[in-house]
Every structure is written in C-alpha cells, then in structure tokens.
Amino acid sequence: MFDETFIAMGIRRIAIIGSGIAGLTAAIKLKEQGHDVSLFEKSRGPGGRLAAKRVANGSVDVGAQYFTSRNPEFLPFLTRFAGNSSFTTWDGQFGFQGKDGQWQEFPDEPRYVGIPRMTAVSRALSAHVTVTAETRIERIVRNDNGWVLSDRAGNVQAVEFDSVIITAPPAQARDLLVQSNLPEQAAYLDDAVTRVLPCWAVAAHFKETPWPRHEGMRCDHPSLFWVANNSSKPGRKGEDQGGRGSWWVLHASSEWSQRNLETTPDQVAAELIAAFRELTGSDLMATDSVTHRWLYARSEGGSSPGHLWFPEQDIGLAGDWLSGGRVEGAFDSACSLVSAYVATDASR
Missing domain, CATH: 3.50.50.60 (FAD/NAD(P)-binding domain)
Incomplete structure (x- = not known):
C-alpha cells in the first residue's frame, strides 16, 4: 500500500x-x-572541498579557501538553509603575483568563508x-x-x-x-x-606573522599556487597557539603536486614551508604543521x-x-x- x-x-x-x-x-x-x-x-x-583539519585549539581550512557569489540565487539559498551565522565576508587584502614577481591587487569582490571553519556551511x-x-x-x-x-x-x-x-x-x-x-x-x-588536477595542502603555524601585507596571495612560484593567513578569517582568533602567531595555508601548484604525488607528507611540508619562506623573505620557522593531499582538487579547461x-x-x-x-x-x-x-x- x-x-x-x-x-x-x-x-x-x-x-x-x-x-x-x-x-x-x-x-x-x-x-x-x-x-x-x-x-x-x-x-x-x-x-x-569545504574541508578543514584539526590543529591545536581549532582547525584550518585546507580545501576551498573562500567562495564568491555571482549567481543572485546562491546567497539567498545559503541564508535560508545554512543561516547567516554559518558564513560571512572575509575582508582581507589579497594579492596577485605577476610574472615579474611584483604584487598586484586582486579584483575587488566580496569573498565569503564559513564560521568558524569552511565546513560550517556544509554542516x-x-x-x-x-x-x-x-x-x-x-x-x-x-x-x-x-x-x-x-x-x-x-x-x-x-x-x-x-x-x-x-x-x-x-x-x-x-x-x-x-x-x-x-x-x-x-x-x-x-x-x-584528464583535466582535474591534484594539490598538496600544508597548514603551517608561525609564532609571528611572516607576511603582514596580504591575507591571501595567488603566487607565481614553481612550488606554490596559493597561500593565505587562515587566522585572519572571521571566527578564527582562538586557533593560534597560546594566543600568539598565525596559521597559514599553503597550496602547492598543480605541476609540483603531480610530480610529488607519492612524496611523504613530512617532506611535502618541509619543501612547501621552505618555498613559503623564500616567497615572503621571512626567516621565521614553522612551529607546527599538518598536511593533506587532494588527488582531485580543481578542474582546468x-x-x-x-x-x-x-x-x-x-x-x-x-x-x-x-x-x-x-x-x-x-x-x-x-x-x-x-x-x-x-x-x-x-x-x-
């Protein structure tokens, strides 16, 4: 019946x-x-891809770093079914590195993140x-x-x-x-x-901020594609260690990730943190790190x-x-x- x-x-x-x-x-x-x-x-x-990993006193976003809303139906959908308290704008300074190595400003548009982590939206x-x-x-x-x-x-x-x-x-x-x-x-x-590319992601903690100029950066670097100050996102202030420093998320380039698919996580973390220090000119050493391998990170073309x-x-x-x-x-x-x-x- x-x-x-x-x-x-x-x-x-x-x-x-x-x-x-x-x-x-x-x-x-x-x-x-x-x-x-x-x-x-x-x-x-x-x-x-709205993923986060646990770290001391909180978590860090190791997948999608933010999202935009160009479809006028997207934000109303999230507001209705996820609620305003699950996401907000990330008002940071974002830089784009040109082929000459110089930094340019990202296009100005609202960027949204989950609170207190990206998974809050999907949850x-x-x-x-x-x-x-x-x-x-x-x-x-x-x-x-x-x-x-x-x-x-x-x-x-x-x-x-x-x-x-x-x-x-x-x-x-x-x-x-x-x-x-x-x-x-x-x-x-x-x-x-054939068009979905891999990505190694590393979250690294520094006792001091290694790069105060930008909160998010699209890099022109052999190893790095994107780096961001995860602690600068809304709702993340308690996620540093002992109330000091900041967690940074480093996304490797697709080419580097493909070449290093089977590299050990410890070695990946060491190489990408070294690349980040080279990129920023910082001599600060990471005090902690976590690593995640995305076999299917993003589609290209x-x-x-x-x-x-x-x-x-x-x-x-x-x-x-x-x-x-x-x-x-x-x-x-x-x-x-x-x-x-x-x-x-x-x-x-």
Whole structure:
C-alpha cells in the first residue's frame, strides 16, 4: 500500500552520492519538490572541498579557501538553509603575483568563508537532509524496481531508488559507472578526468606573522599556487597557539603536486614551508604543521555543460567541474541538474 501511494503522489526515491555543495544543493531542492532523498558520503561528514583539519585549539581550512557569489540565487539559498551565522565576508587584502614577481591587487569582490571553519556551511546545509556517512558506494545495479546501491564493504542498501545522482569527482564518478556496467555514460567523463588536477595542502603555524601585507596571495612560484593567513578569517582568533602567531595555508601548484604525488607528507611540508619562506623573505620557522593531499582538487579547461543527465537511465551528474570549477559552480551545476530532472519528471 505504501509503495502504491508513493507512486500515485509522484514522489520518487532519489539517491545522491557525495555530500559536497552540489550534492547538498540537489538534495535540498529535490526534497522541496516532495521527493524522498538519501545522500551517501564516503567521509565522516559532509563538505567535499569545504574541508578543514584539526590543529591545536581549532582547525584550518585546507580545501576551498573562500567562495564568491555571482549567481543572485546562491546567497539567498545559503541564508535560508545554512543561516547567516554559518558564513560571512572575509575582508582581507589579497594579492596577485605577476610574472615579474611584483604584487598586484586582486579584483575587488566580496569573498565569503564559513564560521568558524569552511565546513560550517556544509554542516548547516546537511541538517535539512538525510546523510549516511562513511559509506563509499562502489556499484549501482538496476532491477525491475529501481537502482540498488552497494558499498565497498559489500553491503546493499535496503531501498531501491528511482534515480541516482552522482556528485563525486569525475575520476571517481567514472569508476562507479564502469563498475556498474554503464560504459557509455562513463565515456562522457574521459576528458574531464584528464583535466582535474591534484594539490598538496600544508597548514603551517608561525609564532609571528611572516607576511603582514596580504591575507591571501595567488603566487607565481614553481612550488606554490596559493597561500593565505587562515587566522585572519572571521571566527578564527582562538586557533593560534597560546594566543600568539598565525596559521597559514599553503597550496602547492598543480605541476609540483603531480610530480610529488607519492612524496611523504613530512617532506611535502618541509619543501612547501621552505618555498613559503623564500616567497615572503621571512626567516621565521614553522612551529607546527599538518598536511593533506587532494588527488582531485580543481578542474582546468574543457567544456562546462553545467550537468550531465541521462533520462533513460535516470542517472545524473553534478559538480563544480561541470560548471566553471568554483564553489559556486557546484551550486550552479546542481540547480541546472534539478531543473533537467524536474522537466523529465513532468513529462513522464
């Protein structure tokens, strides 16, 4: 009787794999449409590239450093579902290093960060949906009643889903489609896989501020792509050690990261901190550090179709890599996929 009522009301069961901004946005918007939505996340909690690592007395943002809002619907969405207390503007000085080594000012636009860490945004959004964490979905199989999901441990989800939305990075999404005997759909991701670049991230603590001129810097350096004073962000004042100094986040360049994919974390930290001291001309030594390797950090080049939707299979893909690569691009991608899904649903 329950299933008959479900179908009669037009409510569909939808599985979303990945709980970054794309997955959370799609889940919230589809839930608003009246659908029954379940998210599956391989990590301990939601966030995707809005990631932070624990350090003494707090945490540091090791993934996306901030986000912008050029889509007029993005901030109202965050305000409604994450709340004003979960994010605010980061009013710092930002520099861009030219090929001549000279520093120029970044374009002036509002930049937003989560409070007290970037994950605050995704945590707040996840309160509106059902997220099953620490569950890596490795295979989906379609039977007469819908899609059945299996995780790495071989466990099969009890619910059969009408639709599946994948918001994992393209390499992981392609692997999932291949393992699910969906080679035609997987082939759509071949080019995107080659365009997603790795990044080593190091958070380093200094007893004094090694560079007072900028809070965030895009570097022209063989090793470094971006450095930022994490302690300068709103809500982070208690995250230094003993109330002194500052935590800086160093993102390696894609080329350096690719060459050093298998380098030990300790060696990565030593080399990137040395590069940072060279860049700033500072003789300060780091007193602590943490390291994180991003195999799929950002997408570079290629087409930006917004989303991928296969109506015959009821499978969709969304993510920032489909819509420009920025954090806001994940929101844009999810919105465009939901629009395609609703249009298909209306024509059934």
